[in-house]
Amino acid sequence: MPALRSPTSFLDPAVLARIDSLELLAKTVVQGFLTGLHRAPKLGMSMDFAEHRAYMPGDDTRRIDWRLYGRTDRFYIKEFEADTNANVYLLLDISRSMAFSSAGISKLDYGRYLAASLAYFCNRQRDRVGLVTFANTIVNVVPPALKHLDVVLHTIDRIEPGGQGALRDPLRAISEQVRRRSIVVLISDLYEEPVAVLQAATMLRGSGNDLIVFHILDPAEREFPFDGAGTFEDLESGERIPIVPEQLRDEYRRLVAEHITSLSSMLGAGAADYALFDTSTPLDYALFRFLSNRLRASRVR
């Protein structure tokens, strides 16, 4: 009897990498993720009719169903499905360091799948989804809109890694562009000092936005499994230094762990919701993280 495949295995990044169509990929991820979830019964302003209820004093007279009044000679109010109409900005770091891959998919591909899945998911939630790709400057901008999913997915599909990574300038530019409270999702490998990352995050938070930071790392960046003396080249700057990995491994791991800890503590203190993923982590973990944050944000409002 063959072993049953785990449902979450369909969300394994390595499995998803075999799907060419980004939209299909996002649909696969999101629908698989939504299985078993129920819609929140919160009613609000939307185009989706929910039910009628009797008019009560204080209700907006514009919502009275006059045709029903004609038939029944009673006042009924039309209730609609809740629709937050939130703006979601997906900020995707496409600097050259994101192209690194020790095995399986690269960080950029992981970020690409994650961004596509989030875009599809948000679109299903009737949120307006926009996309910003950046390195040390902004490369592409797709303004948030309900009908921009195809453009967003198309833009994500055409991403090519390039440029050096820097958060401050592009995030400052984005914070200036975002005029309405939005949910900002930052997908990056965050190769900057934690303080600089915090400053950039603070700029976005300062506009009243919700910031979710997805820190993407390759397993090799955390474990540093290399052996044998050799030259290491910085993917972004091209700088080369000779290294004996065996000698540096422990120290490196310690520094990376400190970096992650600093980011987590600084951002988690209120500036943003920080989550670390390596490229072997299934995408639904990231979606769960996003959803929980989304619910938390809605409760806050």
Next chain:
Amino acid sequence: MPLAFLAPVFLAGLALLAVPLIIHLTHRQRKEVTAFPSLMFLRQIPYRTVRRQRIRHWVLFALRCLAIILLALAFARPLFQRGGLAGAASTSTGAREIVILLDRSYSMGYGDRWTRAIEAARRVLDGMRASDRATIVLFAGAAEAVGRPSSDRATLNAMLDGARLSSGATRYAPAIGLASTILAESQLPRREAVLISDFQRSGWTGDTDARLPAGATVTPVDLSDPNPSDVAVANVALQRSRSASRERVLATARLTNIGEQPETRTVTVALNGRALEAKQVSIPARGAAAVTFAAFALPEGSSRVVVSADVDALPSNDTSFVSVAPGEVIDVLIVDDLAASANASLYLRRALELGENPPFRVALAKGNRLGTAELRGRHVVILNDVNPGAAAVRALREFVHRGGGLLMTLGERATRGAWSSEARELLPAAINSVADRMESGSARLAGIEYSHPVFEPFRAPRSGDWTSGRFFRFASTTVADSAVVIASFDDGAVALAERPLGEGTVALWTSTFDGSWNDLPVQPVFLPFVHQLAKHLAGYAPVKQSWKVGEVVNLSQKDANSSGGADSLAGASASEPSLTAKGTPGAPGGITVPELVARAPSGGTIGFAAGARDRYLALAERGFYEIRRIGSAGQPERVIAVNLDPAESDMTRIDPAVLVRAIAPRVSANASATDTVSLTAEARERRQSVWWYLLVAALLALAAETALSNRLSRHGAVG
């Protein structure tokens, strides 16, 4: 059993052990660059020096060191010294019987080999003690002991002073045989042979059983050069042609180059001491080249042709000698019937006139009255459809008895009348009748004796189609007891038969040569058939233009040829006889054999007694031997060109150890070969071949190193 080394300098290679040491103490920098997202954290880590490193991968390190050690040892060519034996030999006090085998073949003239050979022999003499005794044996094609065994160094050194290079080729077997005899007869307790040679492979055939006696030892002294370079004039071929009354000769010389580099030489041809032409020729490395000179007219008498190239390290094989003389013509007399037409012998005459090697001098005669005068100087007489008269038969009988050849063809005229009893006795077969196959289909030659000299050239496939000739009429005959049928028709009737008579031969062709009874004259086989038949009846044998050193010439064969008449040594103007087997009839017989003297190229003379039946001349020198009659003046009667054996120019070397093993005494079950053969260190090392095992072990270590290294590399852990 201590260990020694032939090339200890290679032990310096052990210094290479530092290489794996350094490699394993330091970390080898990978050639490929590892791309990494950011060096942000790596830059923060202080750089560490290699001083703290320790050797990693001990097994790999050990394999690498082992491979280097084994390689260094292999190149140093180790050998085990048999201390016991060597010590015993060196400390033995018994008197020695020493045989110094000194190779004096002409290849020893290469460079300074001969000088080194003499020096080596002197060193052996210097090592003699008062009780020792030595014999010097000079050998090339044959071996010769110079004097008797002696303990007197001065005498032995004097013998060495008198030793000279010979023109012979190396043959080890006679020398080993002579040394074996000397050592076997010796009563001294220790017997040794010292073989001083350049060890040419051509000198040892391996099929000889020559061995040293039990208890004898042999020490090789190898004088060969590692990469000899030599150009030799391998041979000279002369192509003769006749224009008008004179013969012209086209000389082609073939040069060989045994060196690894192509060579260019100036090659000169000289006739009777006068240079005719010089040409430049390039000979490829390890190859050969031919050079053809312009044809020159052949003067009267024996001529000496010398082809020589520029002198090199081995001068003796840079010259080749050929002797050549005009006069190789077969005289043929064709006798037609008186009533025959002018074209009766047209096919026969034309066929013979086309002969070039040798040419035929054809004369025609009419009538059936032949006498001694008409037959004088002839080699072959052809009675072309003629019924000879009694007088002619008598003359022909005497002619054949003296060595002449007689061919009779049968046609309308020959079979018309009855033959006289004397004529019938002359015939190899009795004529019965004429078989007519005009109506019943032509006859064809069916039974041919291809082993006979006449048909031997047609033996090979596609060498002549004898079934194409159609015979419409032929004489039916009964073969005499003394006759041999050489060819017969498809019905068994005789076509060609012969019988010996005296020193000559009588042949009978039972059909015609004029095309009337058959169409053989228009068949392709007719011309070579007629030539072969005439040469066979004339007893023609090709002249040997040059001989090799070491061959023996029977001068009596030459004289037997001259005992007849026209073509005798004196009568033929000292020409090279084309008729070596038989004399030419017609001359008065009973001449006593004169005394001869042969003058060697070096000037020495060899006399031959007048009454000797066989007079053999051993050709020991290269150059021209002159054969003269005692008391005669002017040109020599015969000139014999003698060249070196070209095989000796091949300096391919045989391993002295192999030769020593082959000639060493047969070992008994409880004695090893090494007990009886004292080898040089080099020979002993070759024999032990320890380096080979070391090399194999080194390769195995390297293979293991490669496998282990690859395995570690796959895991990214090798330095």
